[in-house]
Amino acid sequence: MGASDLSRLPHIGESLRRKEDYRFLTGSGQYTDDIQLANMRYAVFVRSPHAHAAIRSVDVSRAEGMPGVVKVFTGKDVEGKMGGLPCGWLITSTDGTPMKEPPHPILAQGKVRYVGDHVAMVVADTVQNAKDAAEAVEVDYDVLPAVVDVREAQKGPGLHEAAPDNHCYKWAIGDKAQVDAAFARAAHVTTLDLTNNRLVPNAIEPRAAIGSFDRSKDEYTLYVANQNPHVERLLMTAFVLGLPEHKVRVIAPDVGGGFGSKIYLYAEDVALTWAAKQLNCAIKWTCERSEAFLCDAHGRDHVSHAEMALDKDGKFLALRVHTDANLGAYLSTFSTAVPTILYATLLAGQYTTPLIHVEVDAWFTNTAPVDAYRGAGRPEATYLLERLVTRCAWELGIPQDEIRKRNFITQFPYQTPVALQYDTGDYHACMDKAKSLAEVGGFEARKKASEAKGLKRGIGYSSYIEACGIAPSNIAGALGARAGLFECGEIRVHPTGSVTVFTGSHSHGQGHETTFAQVVAGRLGIPVENVDVVHGDTGRVPFGMGTYGSRSISVGGAAIMKALDKIEAKAKKIAAHLMEASDADIEFEGGEFKVKGTDKKIPFGQVALTAYVPHNYPLDKLEPGLNETAFYDPTNFTFPAGTYIAEVEVDPATGTVRLDRFTAVDDFGTIINPMIVEGQVHGGLAQGIGQALMENCVYDRESGQLLTGSFMDYAMPRCDDLPSFRIGNHVTPCTHNPLGTKGCGEAGAIGSPPAVINAVLDALKDLGVKDLDMPASAPRVWQAIQQAAH
Amino acid sequence: MQVQLKVNGKAASLDVPPNTLLVTAIREHLRLTGTHVGCDTAQCGACTVLINGKAVKSCNTLALQHPGAEITTIEGIAAADGTMHPMQAAFKDCHGLQCGYCTPGMVMSAIDLCTRHPGASETEIREQLEGNMCRCTGYQNIVKAVQQGGAAMASSQGQASTATASA
Ligand code: FES
Numbered sequence: 001m002g003a004s005d006l007s008r009l010p011h012i013g014e015s016l017r018r019k020e021d022y023r024f025l026t027g028s029g030q031y032t033d034d035i036q037l038a039n040m041r042y043a044v045f046v047r048s049p050h051a052h053a054a055i056r057s058v059d060v061s062r063a064e065g066m067p068g069v070v071k072v073f074t075g076k077d078v079e080g081k082m083g084g085l086p087c088g089w090l091i092t093s094t095d096g097t098p099m100k101e102p103p104h105p106i107l108a109q110g111k112v113r114y115v116g117d118h119v120a121m122v123v124a125d126t127v128q129n130a131k132d133a134a135e136a137v138e139v140d141y142d143v144l145p146a147v148v149d150v151r152e153a154q155k156g157p158g159l160h161e162a163a164p165d166n167h168c169y170k171w172a173i174g175d176k177a178q179v180d181a182a183f184a185r186a187a188h189v190t191t192l193d194l195t196n197n198r199l200v201p202n203a204i205e206p207r208a209a210i211g212s213f214d215r216s217k218d219e220y221t222l223y224v225a226n227q228n229p230h231v232e233r234l235l236m237t238a239f240v241l242g243l244p245e246h247k248v249r250v251i252a253p254d255v256g257g258g259f260g261s262k263i264y265l266y267a268e269d270v271a272l273t274w275a276a277k278q279l280n281c282a283i284k285w286t287c288e289r290s291e292a293f294l295c296d297a298h299g300r301d302h303v304s305h306a307e308m309a310l311d312k313d314g315k316f317l318a319l320r321v322h323t324d325a326n327l328g329a330y331l332s333t334f335s336t337a338v339p340t341i342l343y344a345t346l347l348a349g350q351y352t353t354p355l356i357h358v359e360v361d362a363w364f365t366n367t368a369p370v371d372a373y374r375g376a377g378r379p380e381a382t383y384l385l386e387r388l389v390t391r392c393a394w395e396l397g398i399p400q401d402e403i404r405k406r407n408f409i410t411q412f413p414y415q416t417p418v419a420l421q422y423d424t425g426d427y428h429a430c431m432d433k434a435k436s437l438a439e440v441g442g443f444e445a446r447k448k449a450s451e452a453k454g455l456k457r458g459i460g461y462s463s464y465i466e467a468c469g470i471a472p473s474n475i476a477g478a479l480g481a482r483a484g485l486f487e488c489g490e491i492r493v494h495p496t497g498s499v500t501v502f503t504g505s506h507s508h509g510q511g512h513e514t515t516f517a518q519v520v521a522g523r524l525g526i527p528v529e530n531v532d533v534v535h536g537d538t539g540r541v542p543f544g545m546g547t548y549g550s551r552s553i554s555v556g557g558a559a560i561m562k563a564l565d566k567i568e569a570k571a572k573k574i575a576a577h578l579m580e581a582s583d584a585d586i587e588f589e590g591g592e593f594k595v596k597g598t599d600k601k602i603p604f605g606q607v608a609l610t611a612y613v614p615h616n617y618p619l620d621k622l623e624p625g626l627n628e629t630a631f632y633d634p635t636n637f638t639f640p641a642g643t644y645i646a647e648v649e650v651d652p653a654t655g656t657v658r659l660d661r662f663t664a665v666d667d668f669g670t671i672i673n674p675m676i677v678e679g680q681v682h683g684g685l686a687q688g689i690g691q692a693l694m695e696n697c698v699y700d701r702e703s704g705q706l707l708t709g710s711f712m713d714y715a716m717p718r719c720d721d722l723p724s725f726r727i728g729n730h731v732t733p734c735t736h737n738p739l740g741t742k743g744c745g746e747a748g749a750i751g752s753p754p755a756v757i758n759a760v761l762d763a764l765k766d767l768g769v770k771d772l773d774m775p776a777s778a779p780r781v782w783q784a785i786q787q788a789a790h
Numbered sequence: 791m792q793v794q795l796k797v798n799g800k801a802a803s804l805d806v807p808p809n810t811l812l813v814t815a816i817r818e819h820l821r822l823t824g825t826h827v828g829c830d831t832a833q834c835g836a837c838t839v840l841i842n843g844k845a846v847k848s849c850n851t852l853a854l855q856h857p858g859a860e861i862t863t864i865e866g867i868a869a870a871d872g873t874m875h876p877m878q879a880a881f882k883d884c885h886g887l888q889c890g891y892c893t894p895g896m897v898m899s900a901i902d903l904c905t906r907h908p909g910a911s912e913t914e915i916r917e918q919l920e921g922n923m924c925r926c927t928g929y930q931n932i933v934k935a936v937q938q939g940g941a942a943m944a945s946s947q948g949q950a951s952t953a954t955a956s957a
């Protein structure tokens with residue numbers, strides 16, 4: 001069944017209310033911290049108070065004598081007993097050498113490298129007793145100088161023996177000589193230096209995990225707030241603990257948001273699982289928010305220099321970019337892929353720029369590991385490109401929308417100079433729709449009205465593209481992935497015709513239990529209520545790679561479609577036997593099997609029952625049962641794209657920026673549940689606008705202390721910081737997956753930061769402000785205005 | 791130490807250490823895990839419950855400070871037959887939740903807000919929900935849900951008082 005047939009199915013395109021909501025709304029959801037196991041103990045981690053220090057000694061004797069304490073584990077206890085945390089993506093430097101991959105121990109070995117680094121794990125009968133004992137662990141540190149800034153990293157001090165100059169890799173893509181030649185003959189060159197500020201993902205549910213061990217079966221179970229339980233199990237068993245996978249079950253129950261921060265294998269998860277066997281009990285750890293600020297993987301943190309070569313009409317001839325990426329103190333699971341494969345390959349944007357050269361230097365610093373956060377690499381690419389494009393427009397005196405239109409790709413498929421091939425899109429249509437929803441025609445009048453109040457008004461554009469549906473395995477492998485990136489789906493039809501779907505993707509707010517049920521119910525012609533979706537448990541789901549990179553419906557949903565193909569094929573054979581017709585004459589439509597050209601038909605439920613009550617059944621040709629599994633590995637990424645328009649009012653007296661209106665028009669391909677998709681866009685926008693206007697993770701440059709270590713110092717968007725959004729879409733279905741979907745989870749966070757900053761800069765143009773780094777907080781904007789005036 | 795509470799209409803007698811936060815008493819001692827913890831600085835509102843009908847961040851107060859108080863958690867607002875409270879129903883209908891983690895706190899705050907301030911405007915709702923963070927939804931649908939849920943609460947109250955009057 002192709003994408004075009006799909007849109008005709010019942011339930012596709014319907015805003016069905018979510019099946020999962022009843023439990024969330026009545027307090028019956030089950031998040032990891034809600035789980036209580038028999039014989040459960042509690043863990044608290046002793047974390048480094050220093051950004052960089054040698055550990056002279058760790059004395060646990062006093063702590064171990066305290067009330068309720070079961071055991072304190074230190075680096076010495078785990079040394080040689082397990083490997084370090086692996087990095088899942090290998091980057092080869094331009095000189096052919098592999099990236100530097102220093103060890104990432106589960107509990108520190110001899111040195112700590114960021115504030116929050118794991119020094120010891122205390123296990124006690126209550127959280128309070130564990131906390132008290134953690135205070136009593138005596139660590140003698142020899143404090144070393146620290147470096148937190150990516151621009152300073154190259155000057156040292158070195159963090160790792162394996163990378164004395166803190167350099168992890170130098171990577172490049174594109175033809176440098178041709179790009180340089182194009183710059184030499186360009187009519188105009190625009191340059192821009194910019195910083196993509198470091199962010200903390202801050203899902204409202206902090207991470208939590210429970211390791212447990214069953215001695216009678218020699219089996220471990222790990223409950224964990226995680227986006228990809230099978231990957232967690234694979235990394236933990238194969239790379240760290242050296243256990244066979246079938247002895248470890250990973251369950252990610254209800255998860256309170258992830259945004260990337262729950263993709264990774266963290267030291268806590270491994271330590272708890274391992275210690276559960278040592279102590280023969282279950283051990284729970286629940287992260288506190290201030291702890292999460294220190295030890296969850298952070299996002300972004302790029303410093304870049306970009307140049308665009310243009311002809312006199314504003315056509316882009318060549319793009320040249322150099323980026324320094326901060327990886328933090330250790331390599332987190334996907335970290336190395338973010339500033340390379342997920343970033344540089346997106347720098348063509350929606351434009352026909354024929355020549356692009358991007359060079360990336362990645363560095364270690366004394367900060368928490370940096371990894372993929374909502375959008376991962378694509379927000380960084382979009383921010384750079386869309387700020388640069390708007391600056392080109394201003395320098396050449398062309399309107400922001402017009403310069404984009406002059407350069408939009410219009411022929412598909414389109415091969416970019418940075419490896420990707422876009423299959424479909426209609427960038428003009430998205431731009432036109434966004435302009436009309438945003439009522440840009442009325443902007444000048446609104447600007448006058450603002451000026452009458454002493455305020456400055458600006459408008460900003462951003463036309464983003466992203467690569468979603470993260471797979472295909474062969475491309476990912478060629479680019480350095482150390483795992484496959486397919487997805488798995490199983491359809492179990494029960495004797496009475498109800499269905500359970502097992503998916504390898506994972507829902508932590510995205511509403512898969514509803515969306516996936518819509519697809520299956522539509523395809524089988526049965527009520528949505530008759531379809532249940534199971535995810536997040538390696539003990540129930542055959543296999544899976546989890547949810548990130550907006551891959552769930554385009555890869556996971558496609559696997560389900562493949563399994564449905566098999567179900568349909570087998571069911572047709574059963575139906576043919578029941579109606580004494582040939583297989584080729586059976587049609588399946590609206591939940592009924594029909595014999596072509598006759599009025600003979602039987603419902604899906606009867607076929608299901610026959611499969612399990614095979615009294616009249618072709619047992620010589622077919623097995624009983626109706627249960628199929630499929631693995632799906634796509635041939636290409638999907639390419640959601642769109643145009644966002646922000647309009648802001650700035651008070652020049654205080655620097656306060658008010659986002660007055662925000663319009664987002666996206667092309668996500670086929671939309672299964674518009675309500676859910678719109679909700680995803682809203683959430684992404686809140687995060688992107690948060691980055692543009694208020695969020696910023698700051699370390700002290702001297703001491704390496706985290707200055708924004710709680711919700712008191714790290715500004716998160718709240719209800720009254722945001723307007724209601726104007727949302728639209730324009731659909732061009734993806735051509736290479738059976739659903740035609742492209743993915744929608746990250747777009748909002750990708751497209752919005754440059755739109756907002758372009759709008760702020762547009763508002764400040766008359767005041768002479770040319771540049772501004774995120775977040776555009778009132779003090780920063782005020783300072784920029786003062787500096788421009790003097 | 792011993793403290794008597796009335797939680798979701800049922801008397802509860804707890805023996806807790808004196809420094810036990812109300813949220814810990816609710817989650818760990820009464821095993822009502824619908825009330826969530828999202829921070830340790832009383833900033834996020836995930837832990838919001840009603841104490842004598844008023845929305846309070848239960849991570850910011852001790853259990854022992856509330857002897858005899860009527861505490862309502864998210865588990866206590868649906869009807870006995872499982873029918874959701876109008877505010878719960880409105881959150882579902884308006885897609886005012888995604889991962890559901892902030893949701894119980896949001897719903898409890900929203901109920902208090904609409905009780906105190908029926909017919910609040912969008913701006914007023916945005917201002918008054920400022921103590922509850924959601925990282926998933928971008929708030930727009932939460933605001934819609936509060937408007938719709940508030941209207942439903944007002945009309946069901948209206949019905950209830952008519953019913954009492956006619957009884
Ligand atoms: S947990 Fe109470 S306000 Fe965050």
Ligand code: FES
Binds near residue numbers: 888892925926
């Ligand atoms: S729904 Fe996830 S935090 Fe609000």
